[in-house]
Amino acid sequence: MQTYIVDSFAPQKFKGNPAGVCLLDKPLTDTQMLNIANELGFSETAFTHKVGEVYKIRFFSPSQEIDLCGHATLATAKILFHKKLAAGIIHFKNTNHVDLMVKQDKTSSKLLMEFPAYQVKPMAVSEIPTAMLQALGISEVVNTGFNKEINSFVIEIDSCEKLASLTPDFEKLVQSVTNIDGVAVTAISDKFEYDFESRYFWPWVGTNEDPVTGAMHTFLATYWGEKLNKTELNALQCSARGGLLQIALNEKSTVILKGEAQIMLEGVFYL
Template sequence: MTNRIETYIVDSFTDKPFKGNPAGVCILNQTLLDEQMQLIARELGLSETAFITQNKESNKYSIRFFSPKMEIPLCGHATLAASKVLFEIFPKMEKIHFKNIQDLDLSIKKYGDTIEMEFPVYDTVPQNTPKELLKALGIKQIVNSEFNKEAKILLLEIESSELLENLSPDYEKLKRSHNLINGVLVTAISKRDGYDFESRYFWPWSGTNEDPVTGGTHTFLSKYWSMRLNKKKMNSYQCSERTGFMEVELVSDKKLTIKSEAQIILKGELKI
């Protein structure tokens, strides 16, 4: 018997189609094996695909995320994409609760076209960066180097957003330069009007080469820049080729809100 899965592609962290970060969203009406979800994510070829299943209550769902290479515990842009789809299907719904594989309760609210997501706040600790990694990224000098253990991501602050935008990494050398991380987040103070900081995320170890706009990294990036800038509410810009934006606010030491928009660009039916 063929299983038909309602499937979407959604551009997250943008107010324009074909910008931001595209995510797959699959609405499941029956359980899939992990291997099946991994194959679907690989077939779609997007940085992440979200698989959502409704729980007993109408606005509560389980959510899992897969890159083309592996399961990802927490993903911001795919959560935003899944929220956009559900708010589109159920226009009277104003709040959603997602439960991820880490048993985190992700609370989502709708304000017109804007979607607000509650995410946890994580810390970073100082960590040395291999010279080979910096060379592969094309970075000669850094301001700071930190590590987030929850996501296993290395955070590098560099001196300017212009340098950040012009980075062109050698991804094969980047993969060989480190074997204990999932990705490298490079960030800088923004000189664009209306934005506080910028970032780019490279993760050839566990996903695609570059994730165009990354909500999950803001679980620790927001606290990092909050301490550097002495601000609780900030505007973030991801200066990848596709670009994207979000507003972040540290509500407490443990809770963060991320606000942005998303655009549904494709709806279809997946047959397995």
């Protein structure tokens, strides 16, 4: 099976979020896909095959299947365009039958993904478990909310410097709350070129921290778009590897995520 490693949302190699991409030449069981994702060890691995004019796509973390993954979608599109298996526009369908459209930018090497735009439901700070805030190392909170589609808390803090310096206790974080997939911590940026910054922690279902998270920006886009009264935003995910996203909200309740991807490795996975 043709297998690739791609750095997504990365303007250069060894940045952004690495994803595995597997081009299926025969059906695989869920157990096989989970084992492959665990073997590769990235936050997500994508498995895709063409059905008619659409590419079916599934995403697996090392521990379970994930419904939606932005960086692995970007990585898969990069491979399909590079191998000339698709041209111009690709339509992916995930397990929830959501149409994930990716197209090539006509003026650059970037790819544009059109995903659903999700909302953040406001929450009182008191609804966030104190043990979670302590595990994250957060003492002051600006705003809190919850996104049901990605099943994640949103915590806004007052400083991107504090955001970058967070060193969560992941063992305590997992124990602080159950039945969620992750927590997005975000702050307005103090850098001229960015509107907001974020980090995404998800030890409940994936790795401790996701380097760059396309799915998180499906709701952070609307959250910051409303707060800043903007429909176009530049975002920095300030993890150790770092990742850049250009975001555009449009009138049909979708969000455009624009980013680059770097192909790092091509090989054959023997089953």
